[in-house]
Amino acid sequence: MSNAQNQFDPGILIRRSLFFLILIILTLGNLFTLFRGLNSPHAMDQAQIAREVARGNGFSTKVIRPLAYEQTKEHQQSAVSFIDFKDTYHSPLNPLLNAAVLKLVGGDNAEQWQMGEKEMVFPLDRVIATVSTLCFLVSIGVSYLLVSRIFDEKIAGVTAILMLFSQTFWDYSLSGLPQMLMLLLFSCAIYFTYRAVEDSTEGRPPFLPAIIAGVFFTLLSMTHFLAVWIALGYIIFAAVAFRPRGIVGISILAILIVPSIFVMMRNVGISGTPFGAAFFNLYNGIGGGQEDMVMRSPTPPGLLNNGFFSTILRTMLLQSSDIIPFLGGIFVAPLFFISLLHPFKRPSIANFRWAILLMFSVSALGLAIFGISTEPLDPNQTHLLFAPVMTAYGLAFISILWSRLPLVSSAPMLRNVHHMIVIVLCALPLLLSLPSRARVGLDRKDSGGVPHWPPYYAPALNLGLNKWLTEKQICFSDQPWAVAWYADRVSIWLPPSRTDFAALETEAQELDTPVAGILISPSSHGAGNVSEVSSKYKDFASLVLDGRVFLATYPPGLSIYDKDQKIQEITRRYPFRATLVGMDMVYYSDRALRAADTEN
Incomplete structure (x- = not known):
């Protein structure tokens, strides 16, 4: 049989039609009914960089890795603004592609893509x-x-x-x-x-x-x-x-x-x-799989210690x-x-x-x-x-x-x-x-979808934290990529040392971009057992575990973040506790926010 005749074989046409039908069903189903939003830190990080590119800000990032910041500051031999901070961690092509699409759909305009009150999934996701x-x-x-x-x-x-x-x-x-x-x-x-x-x-x-x-x-x-x-x-x-x-x-x-x-x-x-900050990806491999810890500290340990x-x-x-x-x-x-x-x-x-x-x-x-x-x-x-x-x-x-x-x-x-x-x-x-x-997707369709919770809850950041922080204010967070993408605000990755925290806080204050609070989410307290969380967050373990302890002792609920001697000076500067998603996502602010959501 000739090739021309083969193209019109009923069996082939049926199989190909069935394949494309399944392809369309799976694609639409995954992008709409089953879609829960982005759930990768690197994806959110690249997405917010793409948005900055679409805005004409170049490869700028609102995710501040303390080690990358220190690397840039040492090279520049002067203070470096946290606003419009240049990224040297990610490869350029994927953010460029996403930037072109975001520009095409108007994704560079935050107000145009603001979440509705009943939406659970960020539209730009x-x-x-x-x-x-x-x-x-x-x-x-x-x-x-x-x-x-x-x-x-x-x-x-x-x-x-x-x-x-x-x-x-x-x-x-x-x-x-x-x-x-x-x-x-x-x-x-x-x-x-x-x-x-x-x-x-x-x-x-x-x-x-x-x-x-x-x-x-x-x-x-x-x-x-x-x-x-x-x-x-x-x-x-x-x-x-x-x-x-x-x-x-x-x-x-x-x-x-x-x-x-x-x-x-x-x-x-x-x-x-x-190689910029991308060099420190080596700590995922020959550095012993500790890139996260290294990126959160201004001073890296020896690379070949392991x-x-x-x-x-x-x-x-x-x-x-x-x-x-x-x-x-x-x-x-x-x-x-x-x-x-x-x-x-x-x-x-x-x-x-x-x-x-x-x-x-x-x-x-x-x-x-x-x-x-x-x-x-x-x-x-x-x-x-x-x-x-x-x-x-x-x-x-x-x-x-x-x-x-x-x-x-x-x-x-x-x-x-x-x-x-x-x-x-x-x-x-x-x-x-x-x-x-x-x-699950069909049951929650009328309620705005199903978020990737824990640890990500886009409405809390897009409709809550975004309103509490101005564009010139900064927060520390255990999920700075989510803050940068959903809240569209600059966020510093929470360091393990109170000394490093204080140094970054002072730097931000001198640059007229003051730190306004600290966001704690399941990205930290849900990352392992108590000993693992304590090892990873060191001086801030009590702050990270505060919500868990409060829930475990409720009622009346015991707070431990303000009783830790190591960080008392810090907790005095951020004494107001605002719950974004119960006690699972808490924002510790330097000022009182909405009375209904705040405990002192």
Whole structure:
């Protein structure tokens, strides 16, 4: 049958129509009925930076990390304003994309996007999630084209279905993190990488597709700095595999370096170092997984105190043991590594897998140095990008083995059963959770939706804290990213030391941007048991646990924040307690606020 006739095959049309129907239902359902707002600190941080870019303020941030502030102040050798503070922590491309969309919808105007009294989900959260989701959906299409070119439409279709039914992919899509933009750029990059491999194996010059792939890898590196490791893996492969050897690799390296130089020059001008505050992401890896603590203190501890090689080995073992969750929960994706032993007949298929392996291995080394965890929505997760292409190789390997079974050979109707089994097993996490999530979403639809509480409650910040703080006032908080995004106010990450607190407070006062209060939320007191909270928040443990103790002793309710000898001077300056969400989210203010919400 000809290709033209195949296009009008009723079975194909029904399957494709069903796929797109499910895609539309899942997309609309996740963005509206099931959507609960952003729930990632990095996503909120990048979103508020994007809003500042849309306002014409450049890469400014309202999230003040004490270490980043101290780094900038030391370089400038003078006091640095907390207002319009320049960010050197995040990669630029995702905020730029979100800034363009926010500008288009008027998201730079805070009044236009003020929450209604009955709204539980911040409207701009849905805008950010929509951008990420659209990147995910387009990446499914690009992956389908790539896998169709490598293998066939059947394996491409199953790969697309597995992506669509992966709960992990949807979680990252709705989080607002840059992973879905990265997935789109990576899918485009490896599509042209495969075109280059094809040209090379067939005797044609691979230069043009290889360079186009290099451009996409460069954009990928500008979306997340850790993606530079993936780009380095590609450069090594290109330098060895494409003729003339070295020329293609050097050309791609030059393409990568040019925009990187501009970013590094900007960072040097602000912070005095080419990597800015992003350098301290190393404390997530070889620094022992203590980036949060380090960022909250103006003085970092020794970077290699936890043992360089033991930390790298431990993280490499973590990546190996949890490879299935890292690859989107698609259990056939790790079979890619076994497929390396299979002698594929087409040279392009056989050679391309070594490119994927090299990029993945170099990326894994980068993650071992910079750190990755099994926590949901880890911002350093880059293994997810490899899931579609590895899934395709895993499916191809299974299909080869399945077709050789005597039972399948004698019963052609069984030739696609293995695809059905894989789809059902991989889709179970999403399918099992969908009814309960849909029930909650539909029940709360009339009441404005379901927030990601704990720890985030957008109405309390957008309709409460926003009114209590002026644009020239600052607050300390355990979730400064949420304050910056929802309340649109400058917030300093609460340091563990009262000395550091007092120094930042004095600095803000001298710059005419006084500190007006301290916000405590479940981001701190819900982060672990009492000993863990005390270890993390040190001098401010009593302040963090004050609401918990009050509830545990109610009635009458015992307050401990004003009885701690270590921070008595601080509590005297912020004696007024205003409840934003009961005693779970409390704002300690320097002045009395609404009488109904305030206790002294």
